[in-house]
Every structure is written in structure tokens, then in C-alpha cells.
Amino acid sequence: xxxxxxxxxxxxxxxxxxxxxxxxxxxxxxxxxxxxxxxxxxxxxxxxxxxxxxxxxxxxxxxxxxxxxxxxxxxxxxxxxxxxxxxxxxxxxxxxxxxxxxxxxxxxxxxxxxxxx
Amino acid sequence: xxxxxxxxxxxxxxxxxxxxxxxxxxxxxxxxxxxxxxxxxxxxxxxxxxxxxxxxxxxxxxxxxxxxxxxxxxxxxxxxxxxxxxxxxxxxxxxxxxxxxxxxxxxxxxxxxxxxxxxxxxxxxxxxxxxxxxxxxxxxxxxxxxxxxxxxxxxxxxxxxxxxxxxxxxxxxxxxxxxxxxxxxxxxxxxxxxxxxxxxxxxxxxxxxxxxxxxxxxxxxxxxxxxxxxxxxxxxxxxxxxxxxxxxxxxxxxxxxxxxxxxxxxxxxxxxxxxxxxxxxxxxxxxxxxxxxxxxxxxxxxxxxxxxxxxxxxxxxxxxxxxxxxxxxxxxxxxxxxxxxxx
Numbered sequence: 280x281x282x283x284x285x286x287x288x289x290x291x292x293x294x295x296x297x298x299x300x301x302x303x304x305x306x307x308x309x310x311x312x313x314x315x316x317x318x319x320x321x322x323x324x325x326x327x328x329x330x331x332x333x334x335x336x337x338x339x340x341x342x343x344x345x346x347x348x349x350x351x352x353x354x355x356x357x358x359x360x361x362x363x364x365x366x367x368x369x370x371x372x373x374x375x376x377x378x379x380x381x382x383x384x385x386x387x388x389x390x391x392x393x394x395x396x
Numbered sequence: 397x398x399x400x401x402x403x404x405x406x407x408x409x410x411x412x413x414x415x416x417x418x419x420x421x422x423x424x425x426x427x428x429x430x431x432x433x434x435x436x437x438x439x440x441x442x443x444x445x446x447x448x449x450x451x452x453x454x455x456x457x458x459x460x461x462x463x464x465x466x467x468x469x470x471x472x473x474x475x476x477x478x479x480x481x482x483x484x485x486x487x488x489x490x491x492x493x494x495x496x497x498x499x500x501x502x503x504x505x506x507x508x509x510x511x512x513x514x515x516x517x518x519x520x521x522x523x524x525x526x527x528x529x530x531x532x533x534x535x536x537x538x539x540x541x542x543x544x545x546x547x548x549x550x551x552x553x554x555x556x557x558x559x560x561x562x563x564x565x566x567x568x569x570x571x572x573x574x575x576x577x578x579x580x581x582x583x584x585x586x587x588x589x590x591x592x593x594x595x596x597x598x599x600x601x602x603x604x605x606x607x608x609x610x611x612x613x614x615x616x617x618x619x620x621x622x623x624x625x626x627x628x629x630x631x632x633x634x635x636x637x638x639x640x641x642x643x644x645x646x647x648x649x650x651x652x653x654x655x656x657x658x659x660x661x662x663x664x665x666x667x668x669x670x671x672x673x674x675x676x677x678x679x680x681x682x683x684x685x686x687x688x689x690x691x692x693x694x695x696x697x698x699x700x701x702x703x704x705x706x707x708x709x710x711x712x713x714x715x716x717x718x719x720x721x722x723x724x725x726x727x728x729x730x731x732x733x734x735x736x737x738x739x
Contacts, residue, residue, distance in 0.1 A: 297647055297648060298647065298648045298649065298650055299642060299645070299647050299648065299649040299650065300650055301649060301650060301651035301652075302650070302651060302652050313617070317614070320613045320614055320617055321610065321613055321614055323598075323613075323620075324622065324644045343644070344644075344645060347642070347644055347645050348645065350619065351642065351645070351649070353645075376610070
């Protein structure tokens with residue numbers, strides 16, 4: 280037989296790495312937010328915000344996670360994620376570290392629009 | 397004649413107990429294995445939570461020693477023998493003394509970071525221990541082996557603590573707050589250096605510790621990542637690559653640092669273990685010495701006239717060690733008041 284061998288597809292592929300590559304990730308959103316709302320740095324990931332969150336009751340929205348993702352530079356898809364927040368401010372009432380959560384959400388939103396590539 | 401108490405170990409506990417015992421009317425023989433008293437504090441540049449110089453506390457403790465304290469340094473006690481309600485003590489070099497009661501203030505050793513081989517201590521150039529960083533603070537020179545200033549430093553909590561693989565399941569208590577203190581100091585020396593702390597739990601148990609943690613976040617932008625280091629590797633540029641799970645995001649995380657600081661925990665000192673074995677004292681699975689009652693008589697051993705203070709009975713910070721030492725002095729006074737060993 281001659282001619283090109285037809286490529287056989289077995290249905291296998293390489294999964295995308297789940298790992299957070301901190302050195303490769305851009306931290307520009309984090310830098311902007313940190314300056315715009317310094318209480319961003321005070322989060323201790325206790326999850327009180329997420330537990331009281333109405334949006335979190337119906338979706339997988341969690342401000343605790345959003346803060347961490349911004350910190351690690353994992354900003355892909357975040358712009359859509361934070362639109363789930365209705366800015367009701369319950370999280371701000373319960374935060375034990377005094378994080379200004381509502382402004383934080385607004386600043387993240389702004390930074391994602393202007394700061395991200 | 398006043399009763400004589402032998403205090404074994406001239407660290408924080410031994411110094412404080414010696415002065416407390418003399419103020420209660422006892423004569424004290426303080427035996428220190430090194431040439432100088434002070435124990436670990438003499439190697440510690442600054443203390444948590446307020447970053448005061450270690451030497452300040454040491455000077456205060458030493459200055460309280462009156463003429464009723466007879467100090468023998470450079471003597472390692474190897475044998476303590478109960479003889480007719482008294483004790484005979486002897487050292488490795490043949491020195492001997494007698495006492496009416498003995499207080500063990502033999503303290504702790506730092507965990508040998510080489511045992512945690514996967515972290516690269518003794519293998520990679522820029523992996524150091526918290527104790528070595530403390531010495532670097534004393535000289536004021538924070539640099540990598542190459543002489544360059546590090547741009548990013550990682551602190552690993554719980555090295556040799558809470559780890560069955562090295563035989564230590566207990567928490568050493570002081571390393572979390574020490575990491576926070578040292579992280580802040582790094583930022584004071586090198587404001588442009590990024591600092592990361594990798595922790596399992598932040599155990600900010602003492603007064604003003606939580607405030608220090610908050611200060612680290614608020615004022616110094618120190619980042620805390622909840623995840624325990626599995627291993628470190630050195631890349632071709634000499635950078636140390638860390639792999640942890642960011643457990644709060646549920647994802648593995650890879651990060652390169654220029655310098656890695658291992659927060660080494662506490663283990664019972666060799667002399668604590670040796671004297672414990674020689675005296676037939678019970679030690680726990682953690683190898684620290686065991687009191688007759690953890691709450692009610694923490695300073696009292698199973699042997700009448702033999703007492704404990706400080707970190708020979710488990711990890712403690714300085715304030716708790718000093719309180720424990722004063723408590724031991726009172727326990728010794730109580731022992732003689734109860735007409736034990738009338739003479």
C-alpha cells in the first residue's frame with residue numbers, strides 16, 4: 280500500500296493543567312485592587328461572607344474564592360463571576376476583619392475592565 | 397542552713413526559677429552545659445510579638461540572679477541520684493554536687509531540618525532555617541548565597557511539627573507567630589521583597605499575636621497561602637520551586653522563590669531525654685517529660701523532690717516558660733512546707 284496513512288483518532292487528549300502557575304500569572308488586577316481598596320489584604324478566608332451570601336445560595340459564587348483568585352492572578356472568567364453579586368452588603372456586615380466587601384467587588388470589576396490585558 | 401536546690405539548665409526557665417527560689421529563701425546551684433547562660437534566647441535577635449531584642453529579656457533575667465545563686469557553666473549533668481531524700485549530681489567531667497531538691501529546666505532542641513529532606517535543607521543553597529534567619533537579622537545582612545538580595549521569600553510553617561513522618565505529632569506553638577514576626581522583619585529590611593507564608597493553620601494563640609498577623613497583611617502585604625509544602629526543587633537558575641495545594645481554592649499551586657525559610661519546631665533537648673532515661677522518668681509519645689498531673693501539678697515529677705519547669709515538658713513561649721518557672725519555685729517551697737524531707 281502506498282500513500283498517506285490515515286491518522287487514527289483514539290479519542291484521547293492531554294488535559295489542561297489544573298495547577299496555578301503563580302509565576303506565569305499576571306497580578307496586575309490584584310495590584311490595582313490592593314491600592315484601590317486596602318482592606319483587600321485583610322481577608323483571612325474564613326468564609327463568613329460566602330455563608331451569608333444570597334447569590335451564593337443559588338449559584339457557586341463565593342467572595343472568599345474571588346479574593347483568592349484575584350490574589351493568585353487567576354482572573355479568567357472572573358468578570359462574569361462577580362456579576363452574580365447583587366451588592367446587598369450582607370457580607371460587609373458579617374466580615375470579622377472589616378473588609379469593605381462592596382467596594383472591593385466594585386474595584387475588582389473596574390480593575391478587570393481596565394487593568395487586565 | 398538553707399536548703400539547696402539544683403537547677404539544671406540556665407535558659408529562660410532556669411534563670412527565672414533560680415531568682416524565684418532565692419527570693420523564697422533557698423540556696424541555688426545553677427548548672428549550665430554551655431559557657432554562658434541564656435539558652436536559645438541568646439541566639440534570638442528579636443522576640444515576638446513586639447520585636448524587642450532578645451538580649452533585653454536575657455539581661456533582665458540575669459540581673460535578678462543574686463549572690464545566693466552559685467552558677468556552674470560548661471557542666472553537662474549526666475547523673476542525678478536520689479540518696480536518702482537528697483540528690484547527688486555529677487557531670488560528664490567528674491564535677492559533683494548535692495542538693496535537697498532538683499529542678500529540671502533542660503529545655504528543647506530545634507528540629508533538625510535535614511530530616512525533612514524533601515524541603516532541600518543542606519541540599520539547595522538558599523534553603524535556611526528560622527534560627528539561621530534570626531542570626532542573619534543580628535548581622536543585618538539578608539542575602540542569598542550569591543550575595544544578591546532575595547526578591548521573593550517563602551516561609552514554611554510546621555517543619556518538624558504536626559508531622560508523623562518525622563515522629564512529631566504535636567504543635568510547637570511558637571513557629572506560626574515567629575514566621576509572622578520574621579516575615580515583617582524581612583519587609584523592614586527589604587521593602588521590595590515579596591513574602592509568602594505557607595501554613596496548615598495559623599495558630600495565633602497568644603496576646604497580640606492576631607494583631608501581629610493583621611499587621612503583616614495590612615501594612616506589609618505578606619501573603620498567607622494555606623497549604624503544606626510537599627517538596628521543593630531547584631531550577632537551573634537557582635530558584636527554588638515550591639509545590640503546594642492552595643487548599644482554600646482546591647488547586648495545586650506552583651511558585652518560585654529566591655529563598656526558603658523553614659520554621660523549625662521544638663523537640664526535647666538531648667539532655668532532657670538523657671536525664672529522663674537515667675532517672676527512669678516517664679516520657680510521653682512526644683518524648684517530653686510527664687508531670688504527675690498536667691493541670692494541677694505540672695511542675696511535679698513522679699520522683700519526690702524532683703521538679704520540672706519550661707520546655708522540658710513541652711513547647712512553650714517565653715512568657716509561659718517564665719510563669720512555669722515561678723510556679724515550679726512555689727511547688728518546691730510547698731514540697732518542703734509539707735514536711736517532706738525534714739532536716
